Amino acid sequence: MLLLRIEKLRKILQEKNLDGFLVSNFYNVLYLSGFKTLTENEREGWLLITTKKYYLFSDSRYLSFPRRRESRKLDPSIKSEDDVFVEKLITTEKGLIKHLQEIVVEEKIKNLGVEGDDLKLNEFNKLKQELKSVEIVPTEKLIIKQREIKDKFEIEKIRKACQIADKCLEDVVKTIKIGSSEKEIAFKIEFWLKEKNYDLAFYPIIAIDENSSVPHYNTRSGNNKKVKNGSVILIDFGAKYQDYCSDITRMIFVGKPNNEVLNIYQKLLSAQQKTIKQFSNETICKNLDSFCRQQLTNSYSYPHSTGHGVGLQVHEYPKISQTSIDTLQQNQIFTIEPGVYNEGKWGMRIEDTILVKENKQIDVLTKFGKQPLII
Amino acid sequence: MLLLRIEKLRKILQEKNLDGFLVSNFYNVLYLSGFKTLTENEREGWLLITTKKYYLFSDSRYLSFPRRRESRKLDPSIKSEDDVFVEKLITTEKGLIKHLQEIVVEEKIKNLGVEGDDLKLNEFNKLKQELKSVEIVPTEKLIIKQREIKDKFEIEKIRKACQIADKCLEDVVKTIKIGSSEKEIAFKIEFWLKEKNYDLAFYPIIAIDENSSVPHYNTRSGNNKKVKNGSVILIDFGAKYQDYCSDITRMIFVGKPNNEVLNIYQKLLSAQQKTIKQFSNETICKNLDSFCRQQLTNSYSYPHSTGHGVGLQVHEYPKISQTSIDTLQQNQIFTIEPGVYNEGKWGMRIEDTILVKENKQIDVLTKFGKQPLII
Numbered sequence: 001m002l003l004l005r006i007e008k009l010r011k012i013l014q015e016k017n018l019d020g021f022l023v024s025n026f027y028n029v030l031y032l033s034g035f036k037t038l039t040e041n042e043r044e045g046w047l048l049i050t051t052k053k054y055y056l057f058s059d060s061r062y063l064s065f066p067r068r069r070e071s072r073k074l075d076p077s078i079k080s081e082d083d084v085f086v087e088k089l090i091t092t093e094k095g096l097i098k099h100l101q102e103i104v105v106e107e108k109i110k111n112l113g114v115e116g117d118d119l120k121l122n123e124f125n126k127l128k129q130e131l132k133s134v135e136i137v138p139t140e141k142l143i144i145k146q147r148e149i150k151d152k153f154e155i156e157k158i159r160k161a162c163q164i165a166d167k168c169l170e171d172v173v174k175t176i177k178i179g180s181s182e183k184e185i186a187f188k189i190e191f192w193l194k195e196k197n198y199d200l201a202f203y204p205i206i207a208i209d210e211n212s213s214v215p216h217y218n219t220r221s222g223n224n225k226k227v228k229n230g231s232v233i234l235i236d237f238g239a240k241y242q243d244y245c246s247d248i249t250r251m252i253f254v255g256k257p258n259n260e261v262l263n264i265y266q267k268l269l270s271a272q273q274k275t276i277k278q279f280s281n282e283t284i285c286k287n288l289d290s291f292c293r294q295q296l297t298n299s300y301s302y303p304h305s306t307g308h309g310v311g312l313q314v315h316e317y318p319k320i321s322q323t324s325i326d327t328l329q330q331n332q333i334f335t336i337e338p339g340v341y342n343e344g345k346w347g348m349r350i351e352d353t354i355l356v357k358e359n360k361q362i363d364v365l366t367k368f369g370k371q372p373l374i375i
Numbered sequence: 376m377l378l379l380r381i382e383k384l385r386k387i388l389q390e391k392n393l394d395g396f397l398v399s400n401f402y403n404v405l406y407l408s409g410f411k412t413l414t415e416n417e418r419e420g421w422l423l424i425t426t427k428k429y430y431l432f433s434d435s436r437y438l439s440f441p442r443r444r445e446s447r448k449l450d451p452s453i454k455s456e457d458d459v460f461v462e463k464l465i466t467t468e469k470g471l472i473k474h475l476q477e478i479v480v481e482e483k484i485k486n487l488g489v490e491g492d493d494l495k496l497n498e499f500n501k502l503k504q505e506l507k508s509v510e511i512v513p514t515e516k517l518i519i520k521q522r523e524i525k526d527k528f529e530i531e532k533i534r535k536a537c538q539i540a541d542k543c544l545e546d547v548v549k550t551i552k553i554g555s556s557e558k559e560i561a562f563k564i565e566f567w568l569k570e571k572n573y574d575l576a577f578y579p580i581i582a583i584d585e586n587s588s589v590p591h592y593n594t595r596s597g598n599n600k601k602v603k604n605g606s607v608i609l610i611d612f613g614a615k616y617q618d619y620c621s622d623i624t625r626m627i628f629v630g631k632p633n634n635e636v637l638n639i640y641q642k643l644l645s646a647q648q649k650t651i652k653q654f655s656n657e658t659i660c661k662n663l664d665s666f667c668r669q670q671l672t673n674s675y676s677y678p679h680s681t682g683h684g685v686g687l688q689v690h691e692y693p694k695i696s697q698t699s700i701d702t703l704q705q706n707q708i709f710t711i712e713p714g715v716y717n718e719g720k721w722g723m724r725i726e727d728t729i730l731v732k733e734n735k736q737i738d739v740l741t742k743f744g745k746q747p748l749i750i
Contacts, residue, residue, distance in 0.1 A: 036596065038577075038578070039577075116500070117497045119496050120496070121494050121498075122492045125491070125513070140497055187569060191569075197558065215435075303435050303436075
């Protein structure tokens, strides 16, 4: 599977006349090699793809005895790669640059692509300075656009992440009662997942009453409102399963909601469902956003996009937004999440994670019910 | 407090002949403005410091009704800043670049500093292209080096984060018994912190027996060993309190440890304590690392540095390492964490978070006992 991903990337590199490509981004390294470092931002792992080989660079904490290749073992196809896969140890004496200097000579690399949307300016300048014989070529969104189309391996993981989120929500909703606070509900979701050795895709947004009218309310730093009779509760969260995310939003009503809120909820639900059906008639993501938006904006504000890709990260391509240039394609997985926000009073959003299958068939991967959930 | 930090930065900018400075790094934005976005990496907030004003750029999710300035209210000194603090709303129509284009004209900015170690290459190229009248000047480590010296406000938060870690460890150690697994212990630490509305400084490293011989074992993806009679347990974790980290490592022995292990533990403890005492005779961080290292490397491997600064991030300046160019200064907070690793058998590390006070006095902020803890 990893080799297929690398081969796919190599075709793009060939078109761009690049005989090497240095991957710096944590998620892109993980995607192409299965190698995952402890931190996302401390540059603990790098990957170099050349025409024939690929090299993983890391330090002795990773490339040593018990942990050696531990993460790569996850993928059984890895065995066949041993002849083209090389591990290079980064030490105090021999850093990334020295390794690269040797490899560009050995492999006669003239044009080395880098991730311009990930590489820091100073890192780029250092590469340019230390690899004088090589043209360093900035690229943009090369791998993240490749990641837009999910392979079977990824689809099954995201499907499972969605099932986990459904089950988590089912269990946690049962525990919500008058007096439950936003942070308590977020905490229950986090611990439901973590005690089963899953993870959060992102910190849950739990927003009660007027807090729900803030489209991306921050539960962690917010005022921790409590559930009361008549409350509107917005729950937006995702599970992570073997590094892959899901994303779902549901509304919970405590006691009978007033008719205005209920009517708008039904309108919102109808807009969401129609938008999902519209996949079969549409290939332009921007139009999908407009299609959804025009059903809603007469009444209340809707200040965010209609959806986003989901994968190793919770925000990927395609973007379903007013400025998107993406198109609908088979094996994309993305959210559809229209919302209506009545400033200072309440907000509602309904979100599913959806797979585009062949012939524009769709599979809504998050299956938790969307009829008004009144507790 | 924030204004003092900004004034300190302005002095450095003046020396560098910069009449504006664009802050992109999540932690640096937080440090200088108190403003914290939901994600670290999605560029949701930017800060521009000019000679007279400072501007915060973000979108309507942050710069709108209930959340407006919510995070800035934490600091009571903020009120006096209203005349020099400007919020600029980023919208689809008016992005960061358009705001900057206006401000550089208004404020006659000729030399605009950027964070070269944070700004992405493509972001830099875009700034250069769109702000043609301005010289864009890459800098390195400007704010992170300023953050090396903690102010009172920060010291008190880190002190509290250390107290929280001590208490957490005390409670969690009591629950460890034969059969407890690495992930269970990590989970208990996380749970203990989060149910009290604190956070993890990083995912805990819980390493039992041979796993402890991997200097930075990854508990999350590891083989989840269980405690047995005679086990050596390494616990390395930190608490986060109001965005500030602590960092502590302790060893737990289950049943009576064998004499070899116990002797080496005592040697390690002595090396750690002597190193801490050595602060009063030393001003060069690199020498402190050597001082510690030479007491240990005769016996077993010690493949990491002796310490690192702790603050908003768990790895900051100064570095106490063989290649460090840092010096010991008042109001630094950093760890001293020597380790000994017997490949495939066991590893031990003892780590404290330490404040350097005036006249080279020190305050060990993590106070959990270091005599061999046998359970």
